[in-house]
Amino acid sequence: MKTSRxxxxxxxxxxxxxxxxxxxxxxFEIYLSVLTLSRRLExxxxxxxxxxxxxxxxxxxxRDRGIDLSFYDAGSSERILDYQNGNAVLAIRPxxxxxxxxxxxxEDSVSGPVACREGESTAGTGSNLLxxxxxxxxxxxxxxxxxxxxxxxxxxxxxxxxxxxxxIVGISAESVATSSVNAASNREAKxxxxxxxxxxxxxxxxxxxxxxxxxRAQTTISEKVYKSY
Numbered sequence: 001m002k003t004s005r006x007x008x009x010x011x012x013x014x015x016x017x018x019x020x021x022x023x024x025x026x027x028f029e030i031y032l033s034v035l036t037l038s039r040r041l042e043x044x045x046x047x048x049x050x051x052x053x054x055x056x057x058x059x060x061x062x063r064d065r066g067i068d069l070s071f072y073d074a075g076s077s078e079r080i081l082d083y084q085n086g087n088a089v090l091a092i093r094p095x096x097x098x099x100x101x102x103x104x105x106x107e108d109s110v111s112g113p114v115a116c117r118e119g120e121s122t123a124g125t126g127s128n129l130l131x132x133x134x135x136x137x138x139x140x141x142x143x144x145x146x147x148x149x150x151x152x153x154x155x156x157x158x159x160x161x162x163x164x165x166x167x168i169v170g171i172s173a174e175s176v177a178t179s180s181v182n183a184a185s186n187r188e189a190k191x192x193x194x195x196x197x198x199x200x201x202x203x204x205x206x207x208x209x210x211x212x213x214x215x216r217a218q219t220t221i222s223e224k225v226y227k228s229y
Contacts, residue, residue: 055217
């Protein structure tokens with residue numbers, strides 16, 4: 001008596017393997033797309049959180065203590081008020097203990113946070129375009145009456161800050177001293193802070209994933225009109 005044995009032919013095995021491979025590749029591509037989208041959403045959320053947190057800090061000091069217009073006395077390039085191009089440093093008036101605050105871009109060094117070098121102009125002398133800043137973050141420097149200072153970081157390591165400019169409207173000490181401006185009637189100042197936030201390239205990050213992940217933020221803060229300086 002003969003028995004029949006059923007089995008897959010070689011062609012059937014090849015076809016089944018091919019179909020399985022196509023399905024697995026499709027599933028893997030979908031997984032990578034979902035993972036990339038999730039990472040991009042996480043990075044985007046980090047940019048927004050940092051933009052909000054960094055502005056809240058100096059906005060509170062501007063409203064509570066006011067802008068230190070006497071800092072902009074034309075003693076150096078960073079001390080000249082330039083509303084059109086903006087200033088790299090935001091100076092805040094002292095608190096009740098005599099501590100001044102300064103906000104500007106910083107970077108880490110062996111000795112601790114230092115002022116971040118913005119580099120040479122990318123378009124020749126006289127241009128306001130700056131080369132790309134790598135590893136810069138917003139920092140706050142506190143200056144005590146005894147001359148000591150300390151710096152803290154306000155943005156986390158997930159983001160870098162670029163093109164930070166403070167567009168300040170107010171009457172500096174120099175302007176009051178060299179003109180007939182009524183200092184008392186022009187003490188209320190305001191500042192428009194503009195900056196870019198981006199995700200710095202890092203180990204394990206696909207550069208394509210970071211394409212377009214940058215936000216341009218701008219906010220305007222005014223001193224409280226009823227404050228007396």
